[in-house]
Amino acid sequence: MDHFLYRNGELHAEDVAVADIAAAVGTPFYLYSTATLTRHFQLFDEALEGVDHLVCYAMKAASNQAILKTLADLGAGMDVVSGGEYARARAAGVPGEKIVFSGVGKTRSEIRAALEGGVRQFNVESEPEMRVISELAVSLGKTAPITVRVNPDVDAKTHAKIATGKSENKFGIPIARAREVYAEAARLPGIEIVGIDVHIGSQLTDLAPYELAYDKVAELTEALREDGHNISRLDLGGGLGIPYTRSNEAPPLPSDYGAMIRRTLGHLDCEIEIEPGRLIAGNAGILVSRVIYIKEGEGRRFLILDGAMNDLIRPAMYDAWHDIVPVTEPAAGVDLQPFDIVGPVCESGDTFAKGRMMPPLAEGDLVAFRSAGAYGAVMASEYNTRPLVPEVLAKGDQFAVIRKRPDFDEIINRDTIPPWL
Numbered sequence: 001m002d003h004f005l006y007r008n009g010e011l012h013a014e015d016v017a018v019a020d021i022a023a024a025v026g027t028p029f030y031l032y033s034t035a036t037l038t039r040h041f042q043l044f045d046e047a048l049e050g051v052d053h054l055v056c057y058a059m060k061a062a063s064n065q066a067i068l069k070t071l072a073d074l075g076a077g078m079d080v081v082s083g084g085e086y087a088r089a090r091a092a093g094v095p096g097e098k099i100v101f102s103g104v105g106k107t108r109s110e111i112r113a114a115l116e117g118g119v120r121q122f123n124v125e126s127e128p129e130m131r132v133i134s135e136l137a138v139s140l141g142k143t144a145p146i147t148v149r150v151n152p153d154v155d156a157k158t159h160a161k162i163a164t165g166k167s168e169n170k171f172g173i174p175i176a177r178a179r180e181v182y183a184e185a186a187r188l189p190g191i192e193i194v195g196i197d198v199h200i201g202s203q204l205t206d207l208a209p210y211e212l213a214y215d216k217v218a219e220l221t222e223a224l225r226e227d228g229h230n231i232s233r234l235d236l237g238g239g240l241g242i243p244y245t246r247s248n249e250a251p252p253l254p255s256d257y258g259a260m261i262r263r264t265l266g267h268l269d270c271e272i273e274i275e276p277g278r279l280i281a282g283n284a285g286i287l288v289s290r291v292i293y294i295k296e297g298e299g300r301r302f303l304i305l306d307g308a309m310n311d312l313i314r315p316a317m318y319d320a321w322h323d324i325v326p327v328t329e330p331a332a333g334v335d336l337q338p339f340d341i342v343g344p345v346c347e348s349g350d351t352f353a354k355g356r357m358m359p360p361l362a363e364g365d366l367v368a369f370r371s372a373g374a375y376g377a378v379m380a381s382e383y384n385t386r387p388l389v390p391e392v393l394a395k396g397d398q399f400a401v402i403r404k405r406p407d408f409d410e411i412i413n414r415d416t417i418p419p420w421l
Contacts, residue, residue, distance in 0.1 A: 002283040003033040004370065006329040011368055013394040018288055018327050021399055022366055025390050027290040028307035029405075030377045032062075034070055034395035036284035041074050044276050047258025051272055054120075056100050058238045058277030059085055061374040062285065066393050066402040068092035071280070077120065079238070079275040083110035090117060100235065100273065102149070102197075111136050121145040123197040123235060125172060130185055137190030144190055147197040147235055148182060150175040150220065152213040154200050172198070178220055182229050193229050195270065196220060199237025202278060205251040207260050210236075214264040221268050234265060238275035242282040244321050244371050254279070278374040285373020287312050287389075288327065291365045292344065301339050303361060308343030309350040310383040312369060312376050316349040324352065327366035330359035345384050377403075385411060 003014045011018045013031050021031060044055045056077035059068060063085060068078065069092045077098035078089040089099050096118020101110075104125045111133055114122070124130045124146050137144040151172035173181050178196075185191050200213050214236065221231050241251040254276075261272060289307030296302075314320035324341060336357040343350040352369070361367070377391050391403040 002370075003035045004286055004368070009329045011325070011327045011329070013286070013399070015397040016394045016399050018286075018368065019366060021392055021394075022288055022290070022327075025392060025401060026405065027288055027366065028305075028311055029288055029390040029392055030285055030372065031288055031392045031394060031399075032064075032067060032281075032285045032373055032402075034393060036373075037067065037070055037280060038074060040276075040280045040284060041071055041076055043254040044258075044274060044280070045075070047254040048261065048272060048274070051258075051262065051266070052270075053272040053274070054098065056098070056120075056273055056275045057280055058275045059089065060378065061277030062281040062376070063088055063378055064391050064393075064402050065092050066391075066400070067281065068094065070393075077273070079277070083107070083113055086110065086114055086117070086119075096120070100275070102199075102275075106132075108132060108136065112140070115140050115142045115144060119145070121147055121194055121233070121235070123147050123149045124185075125149050127173075127181060127184065130181075130188065130191070134188040134190045142190065143192050145192045145194045146185065147193075147195040147233065148173055148178060148185065149197040149199065150178050150217070152198060152200065152216045154209050154213045154216075175216055175220060179223060179227060182224055182227065186229060193231070195231055195233030195235060196224070197235040197237070199235075199275070200239065202239045203241040204239045205241045207252050207256060210257070211260055211264055214261065218265055218268060221265075221270065231268075231270065233271045233273060234268070235273040235275070236261065236265075238277055238279075240276060240279045242279050242371060242374075245323055280374075282371050282374035285371075285376060287322075287369040287372040287376060289367055289369070291361055291363055291367065293363060294361065297340075300355075301337065303339040303341045303358065305341065305343055305352075305367065307369070307389070308345040308384075308386060309347060310345060310381045310386050311343075311389050312352070312372060313379045313381075314375055315352045316347075317379075322352065322372060323370040324356060324358070325368050325370060326359060326361060327368055334359045345386070382411060387411060 054077045056079040057071050058079045072094045078094050079100045080086045081103035097120050100120050101114050102123040133144045149172040152175050224231050289305040293304040309316045338355045339358050341353040387406045390405045393402045
């Protein structure tokens with residue numbers, strides 16, 4: 001569900017006409033719905049009602065300060081994977097005790113900043129990392145709460161580039177070695193074991209891989225408790241998928257996910273952490289672009305937009321599908337035509353869709369990429385010296401630019417010419 005709907009033939013974000021925002025801001029731009037962000041967070045919170053839990057938004061999905069503050073005000077914790085994300089979470093008013101620090105390559109400076117600023121836990125990915133955390137905690141007179149991320153060798157049945165729970169992936173410690181790693185953690189000074197962490201991938205559309213992984217976590221919890229460890233918290237990761245096309249079978253609901261968590265782990269009396277990102281932000285955002293040209297090719301027709309792969313990399317990187325719709329609603333029964341929908345970047349990979357059936361469009365018309373709120377703006381670049389696109393947040397009948405478009409002088413002036421030139 002989202003709050004991007006046609007009203008009187010024009011696409012709206014809540015109560016604001018998308019065309020009005022385009023006229024004020026220019027294209028392309030990202031546009032988010034506060035109501036959709038709020039509803040999707042609440043679905044996860046309600047799914048675990050009655051269970052001691054914290055929903056930690058995986059802010060790598062979309063990390064604008066306005067989005068973070070919207071969710072923090074609802075009670076969300078944050079899952080961060082870098083020192084920059086940690087700083088963003090703190091700047092948005094999230095206290096350290098609600099920030100989970102994940103990531104396979106935490107640097108000493110990142111670990112130190114989190115120890116000094118406060119952190120709910122480090123999700124430890126390796127023994128060398130654990131030893132560095134111990135060393136730094138002791139040097140600062142701190143105690144570092146940790147979980148160990150275990151790799152359960154479960155195939156999440158998702159795209160290879162976003163699978164994280166198989167034995168060949170770089171993430172976590174093999175679950176078969178978990179007991180020896182926890183034994184070392186218990187011997188290290190400055191370390192407090194608080195639980196177990198697991199995350200098997202992103203854009204999962206089936207609960208079966210989760211259930212298999214969580215059954216393994218339940219067995220490990222009991223074994224570690226027998227070894228004398230305090231396992232009071234289970235971080236279950238995120239990754240629940242969203243429907244990118246209206247015709248797709250719908251992924252599991254958060255309520256189904258919550259019921260499965262209760263069934264597999266409810267008997268352990270542990271606090272539950274989950275880290276949804278895509279399902280909170282994905283359908284809460286669209287990318288709005290304008291048609292520059294319609295080009296007739298050899299046996300095909302190209303729809304050339306002012307948005308490009310540097311603005312939305314997912315189709316080029318993952319062959320990802322996004323529904324692309326006109327901002328002005330087409331007439332019922334209008335004939336559709338196949339288009340290759342492309343951007344202006346000088347790469348053949350700058351292609352959003354091939355042979356996509358679209359209603360008639362003209363130069364200057366607006367289109368919207370649906371389900372672009374997650375892994376859209378955060379993965380954008382300035383390739384070809386194309387400015388980062390603005391981000392806009394709508395709430396009711398209001399909208400605000402929450403990241404402005406830089407001008408060329410701002411981009412160029414970041415460069416420094418050395419004195420010998």
